[in-house]
Amino acid sequence: MLMERILKDSSVLVTGGAGFIGSNLTESLLHSGNKVVCLDNFSTGKKKNIEPFLNNPEFKLIEGDIRNYDDCLKAVKNIDIVFHQAALGSVPRSIIDPVTSTDVNIGGFVKMLFAAKESGIKRFIYAASSSTYGDHPDLPKVEDKIGSPLSPYAITKYVDELFAANFAKIYGIEVIGLRYFNVFGRRQDPDGAYAAVIPKFMKTLMKHEVPVINGDGSVSRDFTYIDNVIQANHLASVVQNKSALNQVYNIAHGERTSLNQLFTFIRTFATEFDKSILSIEPVYGPAREGDIPHSLASIEKAKRLLFYSPTINVEVGLKEAVKWYWNNL
Numbered sequence: 001m002l003m004e005r006i007l008k009d010s011s012v013l014v015t016g017g018a019g020f021i022g023s024n025l026t027e028s029l030l031h032s033g034n035k036v037v038c039l040d041n042f043s044t045g046k047k048k049n050i051e052p053f054l055n056n057p058e059f060k061l062i063e064g065d066i067r068n069y070d071d072c073l074k075a076v077k078n079i080d081i082v083f084h085q086a087a088l089g090s091v092p093r094s095i096i097d098p099v100t101s102t103d104v105n106i107g108g109f110v111k112m113l114f115a116a117k118e119s120g121i122k123r124f125i126y127a128a129s130s131s132t133y134g135d136h137p138d139l140p141k142v143e144d145k146i147g148s149p150l151s152p153y154a155i156t157k158y159v160d161e162l163f164a165a166n167f168a169k170i171y172g173i174e175v176i177g178l179r180y181f182n183v184f185g186r187r188q189d190p191d192g193a194y195a196a197v198i199p200k201f202m203k204t205l206m207k208h209e210v211p212v213i214n215g216d217g218s219v220s221r222d223f224t225y226i227d228n229v230i231q232a233n234h235l236a237s238v239v240q241n242k243s244a245l246n247q248v249y250n251i252a253h254g255e256r257t258s259l260n261q262l263f264t265f266i267r268t269f270a271t272e273f274d275k276s277i278l279s280i281e282p283v284y285g286p287a288r289e290g291d292i293p294h295s296l297a298s299i300e301k302a303k304r305l306l307f308y309s310p311t312i313n314v315e316v317g318l319k320e321a322v323k324w325y326w327n328n329l
C-alpha cells in the first residue's frame with residue numbers, strides 16, 4: 001500500500017479493540033505510528049489479543065462499556081479519528097437475545113457517535129455489515145440496493161447506518177461505514193456457541209472431531225481476509241475527496257466460496273501440518289435461521305472512491321489463517 005494511504009501521526013480510538021478485527025486494526029495503527037486508545041468491555045474480546053501492546057507507551061486501554069456514555073466521553077478525549085468496531089456480532093446470538101444485541105449495537109453506537117460529535121472528532125469510521133442486504137436477491141451486492149433485514153443483528157447494523165448518515169447531515173461530522181463481508185484471519189475466536197465458521201472448522205479438525213456444515217454446504221459467502229479490512233480502514237481514515245465521505249462501502253474480496261469449498265480448502269491446508277486430517281469428512285446439519293443463501297460483494301464503489309484494492313484472496317488468506325491457528329491454538 002502507498003505510504004500516503006496509511007494513517008500515521010494521529011490519535012485514534014478503536015472501540016472493540018480487544019476483539020478479532022479491533023485488535024488487528026490496533027496492531028496496524030500502532031505499527032504505522034499512531035497513538036491508539038482501545039475501549040472494550042471484554043464481553044467477547046480477549047485480554048490476550050491486546051497483551052502484545054500493553055507495554056507500548058503509544059497504547060492505552062480503557063476498560064469500559066459503549067452503553068455507558070461517560071465511558072464513551074472518556075475514550076474520545078483528545079482523539080482525531082474513531083474506528084468503531086465494538087458490537088455484539090452473530091445472527092444467532094441476536095435471535096436468541098435481541099434485547100442485548102440492540103442495546104449494544106444501536107444504543108452503544110449512538111452513544112459513541114454522540115460522544116465523538118460532542119468532543120469535536122473529525123471522522124467516525126464504523127463497522128457496518130453485509131447482513132444489511134437482507135433478502136435482496138441481486139448478486140453481486142451493490143451498496144444502494146438492500147432488501148428487508150433477516151435478523152435483529154441485521155436491523156441493528158442498518159439502523160447504525162441511518163444514525164451515522166443523519167449525524168453527518170445535522171451535525172456535520174464525517175462518517176464512513178464499512179460493510180464487512182465475513183471477515184476471517186488471525187485471532188478470530190474459535191470458541192463459544194457463536195464462533196464463526198472458519199475458526200470453528202479449524203479447531204474441530206485440529207481436535208480430529210467431525211465438523212458440522214449447516215445446510216447442504218452450497219451456501220456461499222464472500223470470505224474476506226483481515227488484511228483487506230485493515231487496508232479499507234486506513235483508506236477510509238485518510239481519504240479527503242468530499243464525495244467519498246458520508247458513504248457506506250462494501251469491504252470484501254469480491255469472490256464467492258461455498259461452505260463445501262471452504263471446508264475442502266481448510267482441510268487441505270491443515271493436512272500440511274497433520275496428514276491424518278485428510279480423512280476427516282464433515283456431516284450436514286439443519287440450515288441456520290436468518291441466513292441468506294449466497295453473498296457476494298461488488299467492491300467497485302470502494303475501489304473508485306477509497307482506492308481500495310484487496311491484496312489477499314480467500315485461498316491465500318485461508319492458508320495464512322490455518323498456519324496461525326496451528327501455531328497459536
Ligand SMILES: NC(=O)c1ccc[n+]([C@@H]2O[C@H](COP(=O)([O-])OP(=O)(O)OC[C@H]3O[C@@H](n4cnc5c(N)ncnc54)[C@H](O)[C@@H]3O)[C@@H](O)[C@H]2O)c1
Binds near residue numbers: 104
Ligand atoms: N467478523 C465479521 O465477519 C464481521 C462481519 C461484518 C461486520 N462485523 C462487525 O465488525 C465489528 C468487529 O467484529 P469482530 O468480528 O471483531 O467481533 P469481536 O466479537 O471479536 O469483537 C467485538 C469487540 O467489541 C467488544 N464489545 C462488545 N460489546 C461491547 C460493549 N458494550 N462495550 C465495549 N466493548 C464491547 C467485545 O468485547 C470485542 O472485543 C463488529 O461491529 C461486527 O458487527 C464483523
